[in-house]
Amino acid sequence: MINRSLFPAVVRIGVLTAIGTGLLLLPGCDGGGTSPEPPSPPTSVQATTQDGSVSLTWDGGADASGYNVYRSTSPFSGAPGTPVNGDTPLGQPTLTDDAVDTGTRYYYRVTAVGEGGESDPSAEVSVRPFPSPPPRPEHIL
Template identity: 40%
Template structure:
């Protein structure tokens, strides 16, 4: 049979234990912090056609750690699929896999990272370009 002291201490121990459990499980992010907030969407995306490549350039975001590029041959690039490039730290990129005569559509997303957690922005506005081959020299 429990003693009078243990019967009086049990509620206090239960309250303390419950409080510790609630503290350790609060929040949704790493280590009980709030979830990582997504950065703003990149702006100013421009695509310039070259011979066998497309040069991309966009405005730097201070809250972005890296960028991802998505590409499609039809308008309305799906940024939920596999990116063309990931982990880019600069705000320019040359797509050397582009083929002359094919029109490509691009969007860029910004990525914020903290430990194992990442948060990706909504995509930038779309930019398009069609690589071309240099015309032959005129006589």
């Protein structure tokens, strides 16, 4: 018989053995430990354009092990979608996005990835890539 007064307000499973009463802990019952928190969102996201591409840089913080970059052609609302960098988080706080059309405005957000999962997104930045300038004219009279 299990004496319930020994375990107030805690759900435990008692096991009767030949020696006496034991305690069975199920897998995943780690005694109330806490899970790690996601990293802080990246800050100071900067977007620049040159030669028909977009270069992004940001401050990631010490607790991030990688980053995801999200792109949209309209301001973000709700879920961010699929990362530009695919399934593998970036190891450095920088990305060059060559898959853009010149003249189209793009919106970007960055998240940090760590042991505790993915952070909230950074502040949104927008940029409109422009084409490379034409070559310098030669032989002008």
